[in-house]
């Protein structure tokens with residue numbers, strides 16, 4: 412089985428670093444600095460797919476990490492989410508059509524099981540683009556809002572921003588993925604949005620002399636796997652350990668439901 | 678005399694906090710959280726003016742701090758800088774027309790002496806909107822690019838981002854304000870863009886037990902006035918001590934020059 416994660420958010424929010432951190436690699440090196448520098452701001456939104464393999468508790472897990480560079484980077488971002496929602500719809504449609512094909516001729520299933528939406532850590536509200544895009548995405552895929560570069564917010568700002576984000580999502584009727592207890596089916600206490608700090612596979616030494624993955628500032632080390640610093644560990648567990656199957660199954664449900672709704676409508 | 682500083686940049690970059698830090702006050706309290714929360718993303722760009730007084734080496738200095746909330750916050754930000762450049766042009770024009778009026782009936786001179794352009798600390802290149810806007814602004818006013826929330830970047834990322842920003846400004850022919858030695862007229866070694874960390878007048882205790890203005894994280898304190906942490910002190914000195922007069926005079930020159938160019942053209 413392959414688990415497909417998509418990251419959406421404007422450039423510079425650490426999405427590339429995040430996937431490297433998740434996979435504990437430098438698999439997707441940040442674009443060569445000089446290349447990136449010469450690159451014009453992309454006028455279109457592209458879809459980048461990386462296939463990786465992760466070993467988790469002894470078994471191999473194939474992961475597709477999908478990025479959408481160019482999203483939200485233009486002066487006019489009207490419908491910037493269209494290439495992304497089109498991609499998702501295509502994958503769902505293709506999967507449904509493939510179901511009637513003989514096993515060996517089926518193409519790779521690239522349906523997105525979890526879509527991490529990266530929010531700018533402004534400390535304020537969400538931007539209109541974020542709201543519009545998350546709304547469109549949540550109708551098609553499991554959306555998990557993530558606070559990018561959470562080391563930008565101090566403890567109070569983070570708490571306020573989380574609370575505010577939840578209120579805005581509610582107010583706009585955006586149904587994000589809410590993990591449930593796998594036995595009881597009861598909603599787990601909401602951690603969203605998940606705050607993340609990214610550092611790839613780079614280790615540094617913190618004030619206690621421990622070797623940790625994190626960002627080394629002159630005033631200290633913001634640690635990726637310190638649960639007081641950010642929710643990276645919680646998010647990683649959710650995605651790759653506890654709720655991966657649930658994410659895959661609920662994607663399946665959404666896909667079938669949408670297909671039959673569209674089918675009946677046509 | 679009044680010194681007028683304008684801050685331009687999208688919301689959440691710490692512009693309000695910056696002016697509080699500069700004036701060492703809480704003069705412009707961040708909008709009440711609940712008010713801000715209820716506020717729709719503004720569809721238009723507004724111009725907010727705050728008048729303040731600062732005591733500098735015994736003499737009183739009147740400062741106008743101008744903010745442009747709503748800039749760059751929409752999905753479509755085409756020409757988002759227009760209300761700002763219009764404001765600047767109006768002030769310049771008004772000043773020139775006032776010169777022919779008797780002294781006592783003159784209105785307040787609100788010409789912008791320094792326009793701080795706040796850049797998102799993405800670590801990547803500048804966004805198209807930043808380039809377009811700085812280009813339009815630099816033709817009319819002294820533009821000083823500033824790296825907002827510089828505590829988001831570690832030492833290497835900061836150095837790279839500064840270098841990259843300078844190259845992009847060059848490549849796009851954007852003439853920003855370059856301070857010169859006041860005696861020799863020689864260009865001073867470029868510090869731009871200036872990295873800033875803001876904390877209003879809030880003091881916290883750092884790892885050495887010192888009381889400093891800064892942002893308190895679980896992993897340490899990012900200090901506003903520590904020159905290893907950011908360029909706030911350098912920028913403050915430039916604006917309020919060493920180069921204030923130069924900024925006022927060069928604004929004067931630009932204003933006259935533009936007026937006569939437009940006058941001759943009409």
Ligand SMILES: Nc1nc2c(ncn2[C@@H]2O[C@H](COP(=O)(O)OP(=O)(O)O)[C@@H](O)[C@H]2O)c(=O)[nH]1
Nearest residue numbers: 422423424425426427428560608609799800829
């Ligand atoms: N402050 C902070 N910076 C980060 C974090 N993660 C990545 N960065 C930096 O942000 C910049 C952009 O990261 P990148 O992963 O290329 O962003 P992307 O454009 O969203 O893929 C790089 O300089 C990273 O080192 C984080 O958690 N906190």
Ligand SMILES: Nc1nc2c(ncn2[C@@H]2O[C@H](COP(=O)(O)OP(=O)(O)O)[C@@H](O)[C@H]2O)c(=O)[nH]1
Nearest residue numbers: 533534563688689690691692693694826874875
């Ligand atoms: N990380 C970081 N956050 C800051 C800094 N300055 C202000 N902030 C925070 O960023 C948020 C937005 O600041 P504000 O001044 O209201 O931004 P404005 O919308 O540009 O006026 C608040 O939570 C501030 O406490 C800074 O230098 N670094």
